[in-house]
Amino acid sequence: MADARLARRDVGLRLRLAGGWLAVLAAVALLAPWIAPHDPLAQDLMLGRLPPFWLDGAEPGYWLGTDSLGRDVLSRMIWGARIALFVALVAGVLTCVIGATLGLVAGYFRGWPDMIVSRLVDIWMAFPPVLFSILLVAVIGPGLLAIILAIVVIDWTRFARVIRAEAMTQGAMDYVASARVAGRGRASTLWAEILPNVLPTIVVLLTLEMGIAVIVEAILSFVNLSISTDDPTWGGMIAEGRTSIHQAWWVLVFPLTALFLTVLAFSQLGEGLKDRFDPVLR
Amino acid sequence: MSFLELRNLSVRLKGSGVPLLRGVSLSVEAGQAHGLVGESGAGKSMIGKAVLGILPRAVEVTGGEILLDGTDLLTLPPAERRRRIGATAALIPQDPLTALNPSRRVGPQITDRLVDILGWTRAAAQARARDLLAEVQISEPDRVMRAYPHELSGGMRQRVLIASAFAAEPKLIVADEPTTALDVTVQKQILRLIAQMQARHGTALLFVTHDLGVVSKVCTSLSVLFAGKVVEETPVGDFFAGPRHPYSAALLAATPRHTAPERALIPVPEAVLAAVRAEVEGSRG
Numbered sequence: 001m002a003d004a005r006l007a008r009r010d011v012g013l014r015l016r017l018a019g020g021w022l023a024v025l026a027a028v029a030l031l032a033p034w035i036a037p038h039d040p041l042a043q044d045l046m047l048g049r050l051p052p053f054w055l056d057g058a059e060p061g062y063w064l065g066t067d068s069l070g071r072d073v074l075s076r077m078i079w080g081a082r083i084a085l086f087v088a089l090v091a092g093v094l095t096c097v098i099g100a101t102l103g104l105v106a107g108y109f110r111g112w113p114d115m116i117v118s119r120l121v122d123i124w125m126a127f128p129p130v131l132f133s134i135l136l137v138a139v140i141g142p143g144l145l146a147i148i149l150a151i152v153v154i155d156w157t158r159f160a161r162v163i164r165a166e167a168m169t170q171g172a173m174d175y176v177a178s179a180r181v182a183g184r185g186r187a188s189t190l191w192a193e194i195l196p197n198v199l200p201t202i203v204v205l206l207t208l209e210m211g212i213a214v215i216v217e218a219i220l221s222f223v224n225l226s227i228s229t230d231d232p233t234w235g236g237m238i239a240e241g242r243t244s245i246h247q248a249w250w251v252l253v254f255p256l257t258a259l260f261l262t263v264l265a266f267s268q269l270g271e272g273l274k275d276r277f278d279p280v281l282r
Numbered sequence: 283m284s285f286l287e288l289r290n291l292s293v294r295l296k297g298s299g300v301p302l303l304r305g306v307s308l309s310v311e312a313g314q315a316h317g318l319v320g321e322s323g324a325g326k327s328m329i330g331k332a333v334l335g336i337l338p339r340a341v342e343v344t345g346g347e348i349l350l351d352g353t354d355l356l357t358l359p360p361a362e363r364r365r366r367i368g369a370t371a372a373l374i375p376q377d378p379l380t381a382l383n384p385s386r387r388v389g390p391q392i393t394d395r396l397v398d399i400l401g402w403t404r405a406a407a408q409a410r411a412r413d414l415l416a417e418v419q420i421s422e423p424d425r426v427m428r429a430y431p432h433e434l435s436g437g438m439r440q441r442v443l444i445a446s447a448f449a450a451e452p453k454l455i456v457a458d459e460p461t462t463a464l465d466v467t468v469q470k471q472i473l474r475l476i477a478q479m480q481a482r483h484g485t486a487l488l489f490v491t492h493d494l495g496v497v498s499k500v501c502t503s504l505s506v507l508f509a510g511k512v513v514e515e516t517p518v519g520d521f522f523a524g525p526r527h528p529y530s531a532a533l534l535a536a537t538p539r540h541t542a543p544e545r546a547l548i549p550v551p552e553a554v555l556a557a558v559r560a561e562v563e564g565s566r567g
Contacts, residue, residue, distance in 0.1 A: 110339055174381035175391075177336045178446075182395040183368025196385040 015272035018265040025262060029082040036075040037061060040232040044070035049248040065250045067240060076232035077255055083233050084262065087144070087217045091151035092210035098152065099159025100202050106160065107167025108190050117164065121157045129154045133216065137225040144227055147220055151213050159205055166201050170194045200277040207270030211263040218259055234259050284309035284349075285486045286333065286454055291346035293328055293337070301562060302328050302341065304510040312453065315480055315487040317497035317518070319533070320507035326490045327376075329507070330456040333488065335367050351453065368399045372447040374457040374476070378439035378464070382431035389427030392446040400450055414445035418475055437468040441475065448479055454486045461496065473499060494537055498522060506530045508550075509558045528554050 028035065038061075047070040050059045058065065064073040106117035133150035140146040170176065171194060179193050214234075221227075221235025234255040241252025286309065293303040303325045310316040320326050331337045333348055335355065348355040351370060355363050372395075375381040382391055392414070393407035402410070408427070415423035418441040431439060440460065447455050457476060461469040477500045480487045489501055497504050497518060504521055506514040506529065513527040525531045532548045 174375040174377055175383040177331075177334075178373055178375060178381055178443075179383075179394070180336050180364075181334045181367060181371065181373045183364055183399045184394070185364070193383055193386075197383065199385070 014268050015276070018268035018272060021261055021265040022269065025081050025258075025265075026085060028078055029085045032078050032082050036072075036078045037063070038072035038075040040071065040076040040079040041230055042071065046070065049244070049251075051248070052250050052254075064254050065248065067237070067251045068244050068248065071232075073237070073251055073254055076237055077234070077258055079232040080234045080237060080255065081258070083144070083227070083231070084214050084217060084259075087147055087151070088210040088213045088266070091148040091155075091213040091216075092206055094148065094152045095155045095209050095213075096159055096202065096206045099156035100163045100198075100205075102156070103160040103163030104167045104190060104195065104198065107164035108171045108194060109186070110168075114164070117160060121160055124154075124157045130219070133220065134223065134225060137220060142225050142227060146225075147217050147227075150220070151216050154216075155209060155212065158209065159202075162201060162205060163198060166198045167194055170197050200274050203277060204270040204274045207266045207273065211266030214259065214262055214266070285312040285351055286310040286488065287347075287349040288329070288333075289347040289349065291329070291332060291348060292344045293325075293332060293341055294344050296340050296342050302510055303332070304561065305346065306507070306510070306512050308505045308512055308515055310454065310486045310488050311503075312486050313484040314503065315477070315489055315501040317501035317504035318488060318490045318507060319492060319494060319497055319504060321492060321533070324507040325510045326492070326507055327458055330373075330458045330488060330490050333454075334371060334373055334456055335363055336373075365399070368395065369450070370452055371454045371456065372450065372452040374440075374443055374447045374455060374460045376459040376462055378436050378443055381443055382439055384431050386430075387427065388429050388431060388434070388442055392427070392442070392449055395446075395450050410449060411445070414449055415442070417448075418442075418445045418479070420445075436464055437472065440464060440468075440472050444472070444475060444479060448483055448485070451483065452485060454488065455480070456488045456490070458490045459492070461493075462491075476500065494534060506533065509562065511558075511561075 044066075047059060047062070047066050048068050050062050050066040050070075051057055052065040052073075053060075053063050055065075062072050062074070064077070066072055067076075102117050106114040133154055136150045136153060137146045140149065167190075176189060176193055179189050184193070217233065218235030218238065221233040222239040224236075224239070227233065237255040238252055238259070241248070241250075241255070245252055288306050288308050291303055291306045292301065294301045306325070306329060308316070308318070308329075318326050318329060328337070328341070332343060333350070333355075337343070343356060346356075350366065353366070355366070358366065382388065389408065389411060392411040393402075393404065396402040396407035396410060397404060411427060412423045415426055420426050420438065420441055426434065426438070426442065431442075434442065444460075460476060461472050464472060473496060476487070476489075479485075480500075487500070489497065491497060501518055503515070503517050505512045506521075506525075506527065508527075508529045514521070514525060514530045516526070521530065522534070525534050528551050532550050535548045
């Protein structure tokens, strides 16, 4: 009994922490033009590699120091949050909608739709994903759109596979048979009976996918395939910080921490929401 | 005139062509309860599913007729068949744990059919659901209607499913082993309830079970299914007085009795089995 209560409180705490961090991040991203202390692109070679505020030699106003070109790390991180969250949201939702729809249709209708989707997934998964995305960006040309497209094109299989299996399980349940006997059409059964039961899984996958999108964006930025190198992205900052890790560790460590916390927050949010959503666990 | 009549219904597995039902004929009179017994794998559930149009995808009907109220369901276009089954037949499923949608409240699951197929108003359908829940002896219908399935016990859920089956005043109910998943004490109540409801509403009942004791309590006639074929169709009284088919006799003799000493099971005569094997091989292909 006490254990159950404890577990319940943990769920609440986890949700609050993860949600809190993401809310702060979202607010920061939205308000970037007003709260960033400096222009994220402004270079000042006289102010290169300033340390963060608690170290000797810090310059007031540059809280988290500057990089080798004298750009403010905090401001770049704030603007980077904007790009990271935008990619997470758009790529995550698009991937989810496409993958989950295909998975639901394949898993419930079976037959030839299932054949097509399953074979497509098999073929897709034979491609090495990172290479695939690099190839894609190389073809489309770097840019935000290319990143989002790369994520959608690579990751829809993740949704399709899991949701297909789930829809198959649910489709075999007696309540689906009952609904069919009661005269519900196939599409309506899928929408009104099966989807609500698959939704918790979809939500968890979606939050995980958002975390993955943030990482993929960072990876592509790291290998310079994201938007232009000037633009403040966490991945780009990490790539740059890496080159001067011995002289200015803060250029690497701060964006890395933000990235880590964000991905962690997304996955924890998913776990927490699953527990909340599940009518049996609730 | 029978309300449900199967004539020579044959069903087989797609692909391998293994026959599951081999020319099944049986009839259920309007307002009467008909038992369908046989060992597992005999094809009992398959018949119920064929009647309700919910055969698994891997299975196909290869011949015969399913006459529901005089119309052959198999000749109707799918949409019309769906509508007709929805308006005249209902299912009491085997496992109450999976037969209610876990993510929806109980109330709408009962009223769906009334609103969607019969075009009732939501308020009227809800009032009807409340009455039915009271009729199946659920003491707080309003609370139950707002509950999610996992908040109810197995017996409660089966009551809800019975109420739901009777909601649209169907002419035929297929009960697919409705008590198998319940514990013994609850089984008895549920059986009595189904029998009462069936009698009160004058519904024809196709009662699929492997339990002859259950048939003797609920049904007036029965069909014995063996290896995808009806080997005997008879009034319940005659059956218990003296089964005609050797398989029926073996089935009846296999019923454990507290009063008699333990004895070995009587196998189905080898000659009967050999004949069935030859038939199955012959119809395959």
